């Protein structure tokens with residue numbers, strides 16, 4: 001591979017049309033990877049050449065791509081989000097940081113299901129855009145010209161593919177997309193303003209963040225720099241959820257700057273990524289309502305009780321029991337719901353009819369549906385049992401708490417934790433009733 005005059009990687013086998021000849025693409029520079037229904041040429045040298053990200057492909061992110069296939073499926077489903085009424089179909093969908101283009105190609109092959117979609121795959125790297133052209137061809141997806149559909153073959157899926165080589169922010173400021181997916185290297189924060197600036201009413205934005213060390217509070221200075229939030233020692237128990245809430249607060253603030261509000265539809269942490277999906281509502285009122293959901297998080301260092309409140313209070317009994325302790329305050333962060341049940345239902349339906357997804361997708365979406373009905377900020381059950389024997393089975397504990405009339409669920413964020421509307425004291429009583437602890 002050599003560098004072109006504009007500094008981008010150029011394959012010596014590039015033909016006049018800017019495509020990479022297949023014979024050469026199977027040599028050292030590229031390998032073909034299959035994922036779902038798609039085959040893609042990807043850069044084979046990635047492991048060998050740290051820092052060379054052209055044609056980046058991480059097989060471990062299949063779960064992330066699978067989820068994004070379900071979220072696009074849910075977004076185009078008639079029962080979920082209707083795209084902006086004033087815009088004519090087909091919906092315009094953008095993978096703004098597409099690398100090999102595999103996600104957009106899988107959208108076309110696995111998520112569209114006969115629906116008319118315009119799928120734009122974009123990457124600022126010139127070499128990636130050439131690879132994407134090649135990968136569209138490899139999967140029988142003709143690349144249309146903006147505004148035309150004449151390149152569609154009769155037997156092709158009802159999608160129009162566009163490939164571009166732009167800086168994502170420039171593209172997002174120039175064009176309006178109904179569904180936007182951001183998956184930059186690291187933090188999404190630098191791209192939030194451009195993602196929301198042109199987003200239509202009822203548009204959907206999906207974000208994959210891999211700056212988990214900032215979101216999980218591992219480097220508090222970075223957390224503050226990127227997310228304007230302070231961390232606290234107490235939040236370590238539920239730091240994964242805090243990460244999702246910090247990201248959502250950043251999205252809500254960016255949306256508000258552009259006269260828009262957001263409604264979270266889904267938040268997931270798996271592997272080394274955090275993924276959140278929001279629906280956009282246009283208008284100052286929607287923006288103000290979203291901003292009101294951004295609050296400090298208070299937790300009592302003595303008993304561990306926690307809660308969101310505009311003031312520095314925490315709903316625990318320490319003060320009355322004679323053991324008052326100043327609450328630790330973290331955030332501010334998104335305090336509202338992370339999930340939309342209807343959207344999750346449609347995502348689960350999309351998952352149930354897509355045979356190419358990881359086995360864990362359907363149970364994960366089912367777990368999120370449970371979490372949608374349960375409160376924020378989960379409790380680590382072994383931690384609650386520290387002074388008296390082993391923890392009960394979490395499913396049993398959830399059933400006992402539900403039988404007592406509380407909202408309760410397990411959480412995908414932590415296999416050893418539960419969400420519950422009961423107070424910490426009531427949860428401990430329920431644990432004691434199962435384990436016989438005093």
Ligand SMILES: C[S@@+](CC[C@H](N)C(=O)[O-])C[C@H]1O[C@@H](n2cnc3c(N)ncnc32)[C@H](O)[C@@H]1O
Nearest residue numbers: 056057097098099123124125167168183184185
């Ligand atoms: C994490 S990778 C994307 C992986 C891809 N979503 C997938 O599932 O395989 C990030 C990509 O963003 C591209 N990129 C970096 N900065 C960009 C920018 N400002 N605009 C558009 N693309 C950019 C890189 O070339 C790289 O291919």
